[in-house]
Structure formats: structure tokens, C-alpha cells
Amino acid sequence: MTRAERDGWAVVTVTGEMDLISSPAVRQKVHDAVADGRRDVVLDLAGVRFCDSSGVGVLIGSRRLMRSCAGRLRVVLPAADAPPGQGAHVNRVLAALGVRRLFEVFPDLAAATDESAQPLSA
Template identity: 45%
Template sequence: MADLSVVTVASGRCLVARVSGDMDHVNDQWFRAQFKELIARGGRFIVLDLAGVSFCDSAGLNVLIGSWRRADAGGCGRGCAGAGVCAPVVAADPSDDRGGSAAAGL
């Protein structure tokens, strides 16, 4: 199992969160809490850098989808970089009723 981390870098109203580790059923609650904290900071555009995610199962994808919805509801802008193993769900952006794209998904 890869070490879990969410390292953030803020610049103005933009917050980049570099995510690493396995986003799976073992770690979903930990990642969910981390993402809730990011969104709770509010008033920001949040970019998740998922390049360091080594594995992502359906529980990890559910965390991402829930986080997208929570960010939208909280008025946060969202983006994604380095989708890696999460690329299929990020490309589909299931929380975006406008059709979404890899560039638009959190």
C-alpha cells in the first residue's frame, strides 16, 4: 500500500492538492475527510493533482464523485490534473450535468 497524503499549495484563491496513495475501500474515509476539509476552506478554486494515486477502486471513485458534488454545492470551482488511474471517471465527470470533460472534473 502506498503512503497516503494530501499536500496542499495555495496561491491566491487557488488551492492545489497533490494526492497520493491508494484511493480504495481501506482508505476512503481518510480521503473523504481530507477532501471535506479542503472544500470547507471555501471561496477557492480547488485542483486535485491525482498523479500520485497508485490505485483507485469504486470506493475511491465514490469519494471523488461525492467531493465533486460537495464542491459544486459549496460554490468551489474545481479542476483536475494528472488523473492517472482515475482518468476514466474524471473524463466522464459524472457529477457534471453539462457533459463534463477531463479538464473540468475534480
């Protein structure tokens, strides 16, 4: 997991799994960005191949945190029908739980950090 800056956005890139073990680190990266004064955060989840309920909890908690500080959260997720191994798992999990609509989802990092880009529909 890494944190970088791109076009004024703090970008947290997560790869592998978002589960009980790794989710606290993702949560901490988002909190650190806010503590550093960042109000525009992108969670790049294109490389996440597995997400459990603790990962979903971190996403919802991150959304709540960004809203509480008048910030913005954008999420990079491949389409739910993308080939296996291309990060579509999180998109399918969020859709199955009925919470996908809560997030501004973009197909890639370039779109997520482009002020003129529109999020994908749920």
C-alpha cells in the same frame, strides 16, 4: 496525502491507492478545505496507481460538494495511455465508468492552478 495552497487553490495531493482504506482521508481533506472557506480545490491524482469504487465515489462526492458551495474542482490526471506507474489508472477507470466527462481534468498541477488553462477533453 498532503494539502497545500498554490495560486489561490487548495491542492490535495494523493499518492498510492484510493481505496476503501484511504478514501475517507481524501474525502476529509476536501471537506476540511471547504470548511476553511476554500472554494477552489485541485485533487492531484498523478501519483495514484490504483483506484477502486470507493475512490470513484469520493471523486463524485467531492464534485457534488464543490458544486453545492459554488466552488470549483479540478483534477490532475495523466493521460489514459501514459506508461504504467505514472498515474493513468484513475483516468482509465473514470473513462471506463463513463464519468470522466464530469471532471475538469488537467495534465499537471501547473495547468490545474492556471486560471487561463483549459481542461483536457474527455
